[in-house]
Amino acid sequence: xxxxxxxxxxxxxxxxxxxxxxxxxxxxxxxxxxxxxxxxxxxxxxxxxxxxxxxxxxxxxxxxxxxxxxxxxxxxxxxxxxxxxxxxxxxxxxxxxxxxxxxxxxxxxxxxxxxxxxxxxxxxxxxxxxxxxxxxxxxxxx
Numbered sequence: 001x002x003x004x005x006x007x008x009x010x011x012x013x014x015x016x017x018x019x020x021x022x023x024x025x026x027x028x029x030x031x032x033x034x035x036x037x038x039x040x041x042x043x044x045x046x047x048x049x050x051x052x053x054x055x056x057x058x059x060x061x062x063x064x065x066x067x068x069x070x071x072x073x074x075x076x077x078x079x080x081x082x083x084x085x086x087x088x089x090x091x092x093x094x095x096x097x098x099x100x101x102x103x104x105x106x107x108x109x110x111x112x113x114x115x116x117x118x119x120x121x122x123x124x125x126x127x128x129x130x131x132x133x134x135x136x137x138x139x140x141x142x
Contacts, residue, residue, distance in 0.1 A: 002110060014042070014109055022123050027130045033141055036064055038129055040122055041101075042109045043092070047118045049125040050101035051133065052089075062087070065098035067140045074136070075100070079128045102129075 002010060029037045035055035041048040051068065055061040065087050068075070076083055080102045089099040104121045107114040133140075 007110070010110055011042075014115060017115065018119055018122065021119055026126060027133065031133065031137070033064075033137070035060070036140070038126065038133060040126065042107075042118070045108055046103045046105045047107055047121055048101045048103045049122060049129055050099050051129060053098040054095070061098050064140065068098075068100050071132075071136055071139070075132055078132045078135075080125060 026040075027038050028040075031037060035053060037052050037054065039048075039050050039052050041050065053061050053064040053068070055064065069085060069087075072083075072085060082102050083100060084102070085100050087098050089097050091097060102125050104118065107118050
């Protein structure tokens with residue numbers, strides 16, 4: 001078991017190595033849509049790539065989520081058949097968001113031998129998620 005400081009350093013090393021392996025600027029928070037972000041997550045024993053709608057106002061959050069839901073079939077075809085659509089995803093912080101995501105289970109950030117698999121997962125699915133988002137951004141925003 002790692003101390004808090006060791007766990008923090010491990011996470012930092014994971015993300016630093018990922019950045020060195022994939023020299024590109026990911027879209028992530030720069031979607032130009034307020035409170036709609038693309039995100040890499042590594043929680044518990046799973047890695048995720050997601051589109052998060054984290055607007056405080058439930059009406060706006062529901063609006064963007066419905067737009068994504070209306071594109072579900074296209075998104076599944078272009079990103080993954082394993083996409084999960086969750087209108088009420090509860091973050092560890094207790095905040096409620098809407099999230100569309102794909103995950104890879106059975107991996108741990110503390111286990112460095114899992115990192116190459118997670119890096120490939122992130123690169124593959126974020127690339128597809130970004131391409132989808134950029135193609136349909138105007139529709140999602142309108």
